[in-house]
Amino acid sequence: MIDPPFLPAGDDAAPDPAAFTALADRLRALGHPARLAVLHTLARENRCVCGEIVRELPLAQSTVSQHLKVLGEAGLIRSRAEGARTAYCLDHAALAALRAEIHAVFDLLLRQGANEPAAES
Amino acid sequence: MIDPPFLPAGDDAAPDPAAFTALADRLRALGHPARLAVLHTLARENRCVCGEIVRELPLAQSTVSQHLKVLGEAGLIRSRAEGARTAYCLDHAALAALRAEIHAVFDLLLRQGANEPAAES
């Protein structure tokens, strides 16, 4: 169902640098507490108008709108104009795909059990 | 085994903003292609000296050292001075913990199956 574009070939195939870039872009979109809070709100409310999110965060409307734009450009949320308002909702498919990619990366990083070459710091 | 500090209480408990910040910090550390490449190299080689990583990336030594510092401050890798060199390796425990936190977040975001309130964009 989900198509994992990360490392489609063998395990240790040299990962396409573009794949790293595409994944990093979305991880960076997640890498801000306000955006995590926005996603959490959208998950709880299922569908939010911008003003509702503004009311939940200690940020100006323009700042929230900017964060929504970042999340939209990362493809993690979708928007729909409804009269004077704009409704936002999670893009479940995109989030599921991202989860799969992240899962694959962590599998790659943690594959062979904990080797501990006596690291100190 | 792994302690997931994310949302220890009920599902819809208001998430501690500090939890968002802590998670966002590590996600941001992952949100750069060079750092993903570094992690991938460390996973493959299990233990790398800085120069080896420099040889794999089209970046100056000082830049790579900076990325290693970011990853270290995020707690994702560990370092050990060995003579004139410094060996780096993944912090498997920290990565496993992060994976668990990310997993919890995505579970939260994707919990109730795909609701599609007719989003257009």
Next chain:
DNA sequence: ATCGATCATCGTTCATCGACGATAAACGAT
């Protein structure tokens, strides 16, 4: 037709990031 509400965008400001070269410190070997 006007008004209030809603939201995206613009312009600005300050801080942080990402990259580099240069430098200095630490070490092993000569």
Next chain:
DNA sequence: ATCGTTTATCGTCGATGAACGATGATCGAT
């Protein structure tokens, strides 16, 4: 003791990020 190697740090530069207020466009209702 000196030299070459390795790496962390410093200073710099340009670009990007994050935040805000102000503005303007769009819409519903009056």
